[in-house]
């Protein structure tokens with residue numbers, strides 16, 4: 167695309183100098199580290215760096231046009247001045263990458279917990295339906311079977327538009343993506359044409375960023391107010407899928423003009439689960455859709471996963487898929503890596519690796535385990551550094567109240583002192599309870615598995631699929647599943 171054509175997508179701008187030599191844009195980017203010859207660089211004022219201070223670097227690396235909101239020196243290289251470069255970035259990237267979301271069925275999933283799980287189930291359903299699928303979320307970006315690394319759960323808008331564009335080129339028809347509250351506030355999904363927006367739940371998280379639960383709820387609501395406002399004559403239209411057992415889910419009905427499909431267990435939802443029975447190997451329940459009812463036996467464990475299954479069913483049903491075909495996939499779905507992932511061993515001590523890193527997530531994981539454990543429950547848990555401090559004592563209290571042996575350790579301490587994070591957690595320990603602490607996560611896992619007896623379960627919470635630990639500025643290889651397997655192996659050899 168020619169530069170002149172690209173910037174035509176911006177209605178309000180001032181180009182300095184007024185005339186310049188047009189060129190074919192090789193790359194649109196906000197990141198100097200990506201720049202190649204003939205790039206257009208957008209200067210973004212970030213939380214750490216102001217992109218306007220990097221313009222010289224951008225020019226040196228081959229940028230041929232700069233988009234800025236403050237005065238910058240570029241010699242003869244044209245600068246396009248706009249009011250707000252972040253908003254301009256959304257417009258430019260949508261135009262540059264041919265508004266690819268419009269060519270795709272986009273299912274966006276938001277909520278505190280369950281986004282990764284629901285997006286994976288949705289992906290599996292559409293795959294089984296014979297479609298090529300895309301997935302964007304915490305673990306990776308996926309185009310068909312190709313896995314691309316990712317930095318954020320919801321990428322910045324340029325990376326997102328670029329990824330969607332690639333998906334269209336490769337024949338993807340449905341993409342399921344996680345939409346984080348932080349991304350919604352930062353405009354990382356501005357201009358994305360969602361077809362189905364799913365709300366899972368809202369409980370405490372990210373208050374370091376949002377400050378209040380009201381702000382956090384408002385952030386989530388943006389996905390629903392962004393959902394198309396006109397009713398298409400030739401398509402299914404836009405659909406909001408809401409968990410109405412959650413009060414925020416009920417509130418969201420007022421934030422969208424889209425058609426609504428509700429799901430739940432307690433309230434009289436349009437899609438509802440009843441007669442739920444949780445076992446160690448799976449869950450049985452009836453799924454009711456208006457007057458129809460099916461009995462399901464799924465491999466995923468826990469009440470919260472029933473919610474995730476209902477959400478995914480609703481998203482697929484909203485897209486016109488046959489209920490019986492959807493149900494086949496739901497029953498076969500094996501679960502997601504690092505979400506209540508069971509590691510059994512001949513010692514009859516089992517470990518469960520779970521990504522619960524919020525109070526509600528931890529409570530759900532422990533309640534589920536308590537539903538089927540035969541012996542005692544050990545809970546190895548830590549809290550991430552540079553994240554919401556308020557959740558630390560709450561998670562600690564839940565670990566104490568719902569497990570027999572709480573063991574506090576490090577999650578990703580990041581720039582914080584690991585022991586200081588554990589000390590924050592210790593504030594939540596109920597009087598009279600004793601807790602073991604190990605700054606070293608490997609030692610904590612080993613100690614729990616060492617002490618456990620046949621029939622006991624060791625929950626290793628917080629890091630799920632992560633194969634690293636961030637201590638200070640360093641990222642080390644660390645995998646809870648590998649650590650649990652190694653400790654169980656030693657136990658097996660010793661017994």
Ligand SMILES: CC(=O)N[C@H]1[C@@H](OP(=O)(O)OP(=O)(O)OC[C@H]2O[C@@H](n3ccc(=O)[nH]c3=O)[C@H](O)[C@@H]2O)O[C@H](CO)[C@@H](O)[C@@H]1O[C@H](C)C(=O)N[C@@H](C)C(=O)N[C@H](CCC(=O)O)C(=O)O
Nearest residue numbers: 196197198199210212213214215217318319320322346348
């Ligand atoms: C606090 C926060 O949200 N930060 C996000 C933000 O970064 P920032 O504002 O700090 O950016 P910055 O580093 O100051 O850089 C400003 C500008 O300079 C550019 N730059 C910077 C350095 C350089 O050498 N060259 C250069 O051009 C950057 O590309 C950027 O355009 O914008 C970046 C690009 O969109 C994000 O990658 C980054 O996420 C960081 C890594 C992060 O940890 N974010 C977390 C809090 C987050 O967003 N989490 C959510 C939810 C997770 C979940 O619940 O699952 C997520 O969606 O991931």
Ligand SMILES: Nc1ncnc2c1ncn2[C@@H]1O[C@H](COP(=O)(O)OP(=O)(O)OP(=O)(O)O)[C@@H](O)[C@H]1O
Nearest residue numbers: 278279280281282283304470520521522527530531
């Ligand atoms: N529907 C749910 N309700 C409550 N807790 C859940 C639900 N689904 C999953 N969890 C718990 O939360 C953890 C994280 O699940 P998942 O990764 O699916 O959520 P997420 O919303 O993608 O999280 P993140 O914000 O980190 O991306 C799980 O390991 C489980 O303990």
Ligand SMILES: N[C@H](CCC[C@H](N)C(=O)O)C(=O)O
Nearest residue numbers: 523549550553577578628629
């Ligand atoms: N998306 C969440 C993941 C937290 C996972 C936990 N292991 C941690 O590092 O705090 C976040 O970035 O806050």
Ligand SMILES: [Mg+2]
Nearest residue numbers: 281282304344
């Ligand atoms: Mg996620």
